[in-house]
Amino acid sequence: GAVMYSSLSSLLVRNTQIIPDKIATQMDERQKSWHEFGARVKRIAGALKGEGVRPGDRVGILAMNSDRYFELIYAIPWLGAVAVPINIRLAPPEISHWITDSQMEYLFVDSFFKDTINSLRDKLPLKSVWGLDEQAADKGVDHFAAEGPALEDYYSSGDDLAFLMYTGGTTGPSKGVMLSHRNLLSSCMQALPTLIDVNWPEEKRFLRVAPMFHVADMYNGFTQTILGATHIFLPFFDPKAVLDTLQKERATYVMLVPTMLGMMLQLPEFESTDLRDLKAIGYGASPMPQAILERAQKILPHVEFFQAYGQTEAAPIISVLTAKDHSHPSDPKILRSAGQVIPGVELQILDDEGRSLPEGEVGEICVRGDNVMGGYWHLEDKTAETLRGGWLHTGDGGYLENGYLYVVDRVKDMIVSGGENVYSSEVEQAIYKHPAVEQCAVIGIPSDQWGEQVHAIVVLKAEQQVAEADLITHCKAWIASYKCPRSVEFRKEPLPLSGVSKVLKNELRKPYWEGRERAVN
Numbered sequence: 001g002a003v004m005y006s007s008l009s010s011l012l013v014r015n016t017q018i019i020p021d022k023i024a025t026q027m028d029e030r031q032k033s034w035h036e037f038g039a040r041v042k043r044i045a046g047a048l049k050g051e052g053v054r055p056g057d058r059v060g061i062l063a064m065n066s067d068r069y070f071e072l073i074y075a076i077p078w079l080g081a082v083a084v085p086i087n088i089r090l091a092p093p094e095i096s097h098w099i100t101d102s103q104m105e106y107l108f109v110d111s112f113f114k115d116t117i118n119s120l121r122d123k124l125p126l127k128s129v130w131g132l133d134e135q136a137a138d139k140g141v142d143h144f145a146a147e148g149p150a151l152e153d154y155y156s157s158g159d160d161l162a163f164l165m166y167t168g169g170t171t172g173p174s175k176g177v178m179l180s181h182r183n184l185l186s187s188c189m190q191a192l193p194t195l196i197d198v199n200w201p202e203e204k205r206f207l208r209v210a211p212m213f214h215v216a217d218m219y220n221g222f223t224q225t226i227l228g229a230t231h232i233f234l235p236f237f238d239p240k241a242v243l244d245t246l247q248k249e250r251a252t253y254v255m256l257v258p259t260m261l262g263m264m265l266q267l268p269e270f271e272s273t274d275l276r277d278l279k280a281i282g283y284g285a286s287p288m289p290q291a292i293l294e295r296a297q298k299i300l301p302h303v304e305f306f307q308a309y310g311q312t313e314a315a316p317i318i319s320v321l322t323a324k325d326h327s328h329p330s331d332p333k334i335l336r337s338a339g340q341v342i343p344g345v346e347l348q349i350l351d352d353e354g355r356s357l358p359e360g361e362v363g364e365i366c367v368r369g370d371n372v373m374g375g376y377w378h379l380e381d382k383t384a385e386t387l388r389g390g391w392l393h394t395g396d397g398g399y400l401e402n403g404y405l406y407v408v409d410r411v412k413d414m415i416v417s418g419g420e421n422v423y424s425s426e427v428e429q430a431i432y433k434h435p436a437v438e439q440c441a442v443i444g445i446p447s448d449q450w451g452e453q454v455h456a457i458v459v460l461k462a463e464q465q466v467a468e469a470d471l472i473t474h475c476k477a478w479i480a481s482y483k484c485p486r487s488v489e490f491r492k493e494p495l496p497l498s499g500v501s502k503v504l505k506n507e508l509r510k511p512y513w514e515g516r517e518r519a520v521n
Helices: 009-018 034-050 067-080 092-101 116-124 141-147 181-195 215-226 241-247 256-267 291-297 321-329 332-336 379-387 425-434 468-474 505-513
Strands: 023-029 031-034 056-063 081-084 106-109 128-131 161-167 175-178 204-207 230-233 253-256 278-283 306-310 317-319 346-350 363-368 392-401 406-408 414-417 420-423 438-449 451-460 487-491
Touching: 009 034, 009 067, 009 215, 023 034, 023 067, 031 034, 031 161, 034 141, 056 067, 067 081, 067 141, 067 215, 067 230, 092 116, 106 116, 106 291, 128 141, 128 241, 128 291, 128 487, 141 241, 141 468, 161 181, 161 215, 175 181, 181 215, 181 317, 204 215, 204 241, 215 253, 253 256, 256 278, 256 291, 291 306, 291 332, 306 321, 317 406, 321 332, 346 392, 392 420, 414 451, 420 425, 425 438, 425 451, 425 468, 438 505
Parallel strands: 023 230, 056 081, 056 106, 081 161, 106 128, 204 230, 204 253, 253 278, 278 306, 451 487
Antiparallel strands: 023 031, 161 175, 306 317, 346 363, 363 392, 392 406, 414 420, 438 451
């Protein structure tokens, strides 16, 4: 049969045809039109081919946000290779796992991560390490973009792997989520109808400050390409820098995690900053605390808000609470919902036997559609379990009411802190590496700033002593600091166990979550 061409490259080709002279990317003093951007992508891809990169090879990116990062997002799939964006907050043992597990042979780093990679280099399967900026390595993106021979598009089929996106593992280490060209393209096209009630201006300017290794920013990058927006880059989130850049660059759209918006609202100059060009703020990764949303809407009455719910395995969008839902909710309660399922995705609430539950009953949120991942990289059992019965089992508990989805709990043992997923098992493994620890359990407890914060409950071995601060420092050597406990509680008596000797986390969580209508924040 014919191989169906359905490729992310088509988005770039289209812009080079229809808006070649519009500004595609802007960072510091650098500007590139879509014509220049497209030409650079072709030459970077040509240079990579010359360096030995073959279709299907994994090429990693470990770097802060930048215009060159965005060029790689297109250039790597352009030659049929697979891009692996690496979480910049990881500890060295975690970085090693991602690189080794993906059997990555090529990696781009920027100056921030050059030393980290150099220190790990002899343990890694890497053939070549290149720079995102020329200070990070002898050869880099700019060198390739200047010297490379322009390459014709590889013409990936829709099911070819485009990205390998690692996600925290509920059990053990991170899993590589296999996202094809069709998965990501479908997610963009499926969610676009939910954005039509945003009053997009003629000149669209998208400020990219959410981390680019994250599928949420990647999705936004492709969607805003479709909309013909100019992409403006900040290397990382800093509340003051974001506020200044929104004003200076007249940005019309920004995506923020609720924690980020909360930090910006604390700036004394927020109210006096001229943000008249800002038209929309998208948010996701965790529900927006009511107080933050209300304050933001009051200060920015001309700005429309919308929320997306999803996960990496769904590339990522599952449901959207639209701008109209935010400005004219049919019922104030829906502001606490995750919106309605997007066109092209089917959503059901299933029980443990895989039966569909009626409205109002809580079960596992399950979806199917062209956006659902092909599976986990080299983990057949995990894939079969997550995609059983033809449905993606999200691990989130929820219910439907009047067509709106409410997320109430996590079936998986997971904490969402500042929009990042933290799997408690990973944190527990790090704590158990401390010789004084007899027993530990990690849970999420409510936090006004982070949504949830990581809290460890620890029983020490007889006669052993360790300070809270020292235990937290110990964890930082093994896992990313955002995963480390923010608080530790020491107990003398053993932790409560179930019949199969699993710690009863619900018992431990209860006192912290009493009087709240949902067990996730």
